[in-house]
Amino acid sequence: MITRPRIAAAFAAATLIALTGCGANTGSSTNAAADDFPKKGKSIELIVAFGSGGAVDTASRLVAPILEEELGTNVEVVNKPGAGGQIGYTALASAKPDGYTIGATGSPSVVVSPLDPARGATYTRDSFQPLGRHVVDPAVIAVQPDSPYQTLKELIEAAKANPKSMTASTTGLQTGEHFALAQIQEATGAEFAPVHFAEGDAAAAAAFLGKHVNVLVGDVSGVTDLIKQGKARVLGVMSSERAPSLPDIPTFKESGYEVEASTARGFSAPAGLPDAVAEKLEAAIKTAIEDPTVVKKMEELGLQTSYLSGADYEQYWAGQEAAYKKVMPLVQKKD
Structure with a gap:
């Protein structure tokens, strides 16, 4: 005779087996879907949060063909500029985490926009x-070729004597250039009047060339062509060592100012990617970044490749977030 306790035990065991089987099948199907990534004929969208023609856009378009070769599908670069990168980053963060949407991410912009409540960002670093x-692209400060300021010290002293008398470009509120200006102010007492061009460095450079701003605050990559064409004169580089592509330009430290600022750029996806998809994307991105042809072209733009894996890049972000929190008051919008 089968007792009630035995019936209950048998039912529980059967239920457990069924649930375990379902769990295994679900995991297998998830892994199978990830292993099938990317599906034949399905494109991957690479979002650039700034306008075309700038350093972020150019770098993304250099790696895209290699990604296509590695992943076996089309990689479409899509520009979504505005709000200092926030529009593009919002689109990236809100996309489905299936690997078919990735984006170029640059800090400090992607790191700091969620730190200021006034920005209304719907995303965080996580x-x-x-x-x-x-x-990693060091920041620079440049003037017109016919500017009366021949050295960084002359420019700094003039800005100290007449605060906010000179306008200086940025690529948007709380972007790398904006933070660089804040760091200059904190270290030297020189206060420039920032003018924000949220569409990116191409728009900022155009304004400088049109003499709508007095000073161009940009990155090494953004000024390399301007220097070659004789359209800008760089007075200082904000890095610990001289930039290889600008060997004759002194660092801020050499001029007596403890200022270091740079923009780090890489690639990210919406959080929550399946492991197999993340592994495929990371491997393809590593290959693309370290491709000799890409490295050479990046060097021609004044950029030195500085690859970090996804995990190391995440730790780098965390360190930046902690550092930028300390100087946020200097770049927050004043009412």
């Missing part, structure tokens, strides 16, 4: 899954 760092 909304992104870093896939690999590409480069």
Whole structure:
């Protein structure tokens, strides 16, 4: 005779087996779907949060063909500029985490926009899954070729004597250039009047060339062509060592100012990618970043490849977030 306790035990065991089987099948189907990534004929969208023609856009278009070769599908670069990168980052963070949407991410912009409540960002650092760092691009300060300021010290002293008398470009509120200006002010007492061009460095450079701003605050990559064409004169580089592509330009430290500022750029996806998808994307991005042809072209733009894996890039972001929190008051919008 089968007792009630035995019936209950048998039912529980059967239920457990069924649930375990369902769990295994679900996991297998998830892994199978990830292993099938990317599906034949399905494109991957690479979001650039700034306008075309700038350093972020150019770097993304250099790696895209290699990604296509590695992943076996089309990689479409899509520009979504505005709000200092926030529009593009919002689109990236809100996309489905299936690997078919990735984006170029640059800090400090992607790191700091969620830190200021006034920005109304709908994402945080944890909304992104870093896939690999590409480069670190030191900040520079430049003037017109016919500017009366021949040295960085002359420019700094003039800005100290007449605060906010000279306009200086940035690529948007709380972007790398904006933070660089804040760091200059904190270290030297020189206060420039920032003019924000949220579409990116191409728009900022155009304004400088049109003499709508007095000073160009940009990155090494953004000024390399301007220097070659004789359209800008760089007075200082904000890095610990001289930039290889600008060997004759002194660092801020050489001029007596303890200022270091740079923009780190890489690639990320919306958080929550399946492991197999993340591994495929990370491997393809590493190959693309370290491709000799890409490295050479990046060097021609004044950029030195500085690859970090997805995990290391994530730790790098965390360190930046802690550092930028300390100087946020200097770059927050004043009412």
